[in-house]
Amino acid sequence: MAEARVFVYCPMCGTKLESTERHGAIRPVCPDCDYTVYYDPKVAVIMLVTRGDRVLLVQRGVDPEKGKWALPAGFVNAGEVPAEAAAREITEETGLTVGNVRLIDVFPNPGDGTADILIAYAADITGGEMAADDDAVDVGLFNDDDMPPTAFKTTEWLLERWRHGDVE
Numbered sequence: 188m189a190e191a192r193v194f195v196y197c198p199m200c201g202t203k204l205e206s207t208e209r210h211g212a213i214r215p216v217c218p219d220c221d222y223t224v225y226y227d228p229k230v231a232v233i234m235l236v237t238r239g240d241r242v243l244l245v246q247r248g249v250d251p252e253k254g255k256w257a258l259p260a261g262f263v264n265a266g267e268v269p270a271e272a273a274a275r276e277i278t279e280e281t282g283l284t285v286g287n288v289r290l291i292d293v294f295p296n297p298g299d300g301t302a303d304i305l306i307a308y309a310a311d312i313t314g315g316e317m318a319a320d321d322d323a324v325d326v327g328l329f330n331d332d333d334m335p336p337t338a339f340k341t342t343e344w345l346l347e348r349w350r351h352g353d354v355e
Contacts, residue, residue, distance in 0.1 A: 194224045231302035232273035233260035235309045235345050235354055236285060241330045242349060243312075244337070245280050245323035252338030258345060259323070262302070273308045281326045282318040285310035291354055297341050305341055309354050 197204055197217035204215035204224065215224040235258055236243040244256040261276040263269050270288045277285050291307040319326040329335065331350060337343060348354050 192226050197222050198224070228303035229301060230263045230269065230304045230306065231260055232263055232269050232276060233258050233305055233307050233341055233345065234273045234277050234285070234288075235291060235307065235349060236277060236283070236312060237309075237349065237354075238312055238328055241328035242346065243277075243281065243283070243326070243328055244335065244342075245319065246325035246327075246335070247322065247338060248319075248324035249322045255338035256329075256335040257338045257342045260305075260341075263306075269306045270308060273306070274310065277310070278315065279321040280319070280323040281315070282320060283315035284313050286313040287311045289355065291345065291348070294341055294344075297339075307341070307345055 194204055194215045196202065197220060199222045200217060200220045202217050202219040205218050206213050207216040208214075209216055209223050216222070243259065245259050246256050247253050259277050259280045261272065261279070263272040267275075270290075274285050274288055277283055288308050288310045291309050294305040294307065296303060297305045317326055317328075334346075337346065345354070
């Protein structure tokens, strides 16, 4: 479940906000400058990278699900293209570079982290040296017979699609 974001004071002038109907919903509105707060969704990306019959996973070094394995993922920064964010996350967490990035799916409200929208991509390894970094404590390529305990529904959903050949 995504964590709640709450504004108490106007980010423009500092006045205490009031709950007011605005554009079809109750929203925080400034009674002084009329600024309306819109809670923008947090967008994250996840990447399914394979080599032959093996899939790239990272062992999480932070909560949620610390110690379990997951597909590399992370948040999209403001102004960043989501596919480029996914490639960046691969490099940050695994030391690898990827190419041939392609969209798999978009998961609204995936419910297993802090993202409101999760965009899933597939890619091919093009270079780099595999080494865990950032919030990953280990990284590896696994086949279905040696799959470690995984975290998150979205990792499971994407692994299941990979097992059935639904991801190129």
